[in-house]
Amino acid sequence: MAAFEKTPGWLDWCAEPSRPAFRLPEGAVDAHCHVFGPGARFPYAPERKYTPCDASKEQLFALRDRLGFTRSVVVQATCHGADNTAMVDALRASGGRARGVATLRPGVSDAEVAELHAAGVRGVRFNFVKRLVDAAPLEDLRDVAERIAPYGWHAVVYFEAADLPGLRDFLLSVPVPLVVDHMGRPDVTRDPEGPAFGAFLDFLRARPDIWCKVTCPERLTAAGPPALDGERAAYRDVVPFARRVVEEFPDRVLWGTDWPHPNLTGHMPDDGLLVDFVPHIAPTAELRHRLLVANPARLYWPEAR
Ligand code: 0GY
Numbered sequence: 001m002a003a004f005e006k007t008p009g010w011l012d013w014c015a016e017p018s019r020p021a022f023r024l025p026e027g028a029v030d031a032h033c034h035v036f037g038p039g040a041r042f043p044y045a046p047e048r049k050y051t052p053c054d055a056s057k058e059q060l061f062a063l064r065d066r067l068g069f070t071r072s073v074v075v076q077a078t079c080h081g082a083d084n085t086a087m088v089d090a091l092r093a094s095g096g097r098a099r100g101v102a103t104l105r106p107g108v109s110d111a112e113v114a115e116l117h118a119a120g121v122r123g124v125r126f127n128f129v130k131r132l133v134d135a136a137p138l139e140d141l142r143d144v145a146e147r148i149a150p151y152g153w154h155a156v157v158y159f160e161a162a163d164l165p166g167l168r169d170f171l172l173s174v175p176v177p178l179v180v181d182h183m184g185r186p187d188v189t190r191d192p193e194g195p196a197f198g199a200f201l202d203f204l205r206a207r208p209d210i211w212c213k214v215t216c217p218e219r220l221t222a223a224g225p226p227a228l229d230g231e232r233a234a235y236r237d238v239v240p241f242a243r244r245v246v247e248e249f250p251d252r253v254l255w256g257t258d259w260p261h262p263n264l265t266g267h268m269p270d271d272g273l274l275v276d277f278v279p280h281i282a283p284t285a286e287l288r289h290r291l292l293v294a295n296p297a298r299l300y301w302p303e304a305r
Helices: 057-067 085-093 110-119 138-151 161-173 195-206 239-248 271-275 285-300
Strands: 029-033 071-075 098-102 121-127 154-158 178-180 210-213
Touching: 029 057, 029 285, 057 071, 057 085, 057 271, 071 085, 071 285, 085 098, 085 110, 085 121, 098 110, 110 121, 110 138, 121 138, 138 154, 138 161, 161 195, 195 210, 195 239, 239 285
Parallel strands: 029 071, 071 098, 098 121, 121 154, 154 178, 178 210
Antiparallel strands: none
């Protein structure tokens, strides 16, 4: 019997993704992915809002190689709470090919931050998505930001579009660079040139050190999964939003798979098709190089440049 029963309705990740038609450039980084457990070795957090299926570091590294990525950024998922051991175990096993983003509680000691830094952590995650976490007091997040600032880390922030107006002032006051997950979760049935997405673009313009992950078409699409219609069609309804961000902020965008795709109940993406989304949102080789290679290298492997 499994140590943990996954949440009913949860879809398993795609075990045999197709080979992408788009060939990733040399040095491409999957800048948003996770490891889950395995729960028998790295138990899920008691306060979690969902129980995932296991997704080990070996499986993550196998996907990386199959898709053609060189390196990965492993982001702490809420199902592991602030216990970063599974993520850190993946970083340590990666031979320098993975960096991490941790969850930290206020009052974290300098020694803990230093140890995480030595393991390859370069950021902390502030999650504001209500279905995933209980709200943390903003003072707690500020405390964490102040503790990581001396290490040159950034804060990865995950919020829903509707919550940006209420969070904007706080986020702009955070004393470290910000990286927004999944374009702030726009409603892609609306106009990418309209006021709702305009407010998000304005937020990105407000500081030169706010980055954006143009990720998760599979999560944001309202039209559903792409059909294999001869041109391996991308998630077309998400393309104008992501492309808009890439074209205005080419030096501050990142891309990743979000494997193993937590909390998807509609469809589970074929990760090969997800990679084929990239040329639709970054139409030139120069933009793709920045998105997949140069930008993540600058943020996560600056010493290698
Ligand atoms: C993502 C998205 C989700 C989950 C988490 O940490 C998490 O549990 O981030 C989601 O459910 O939208 O980026 O993995």
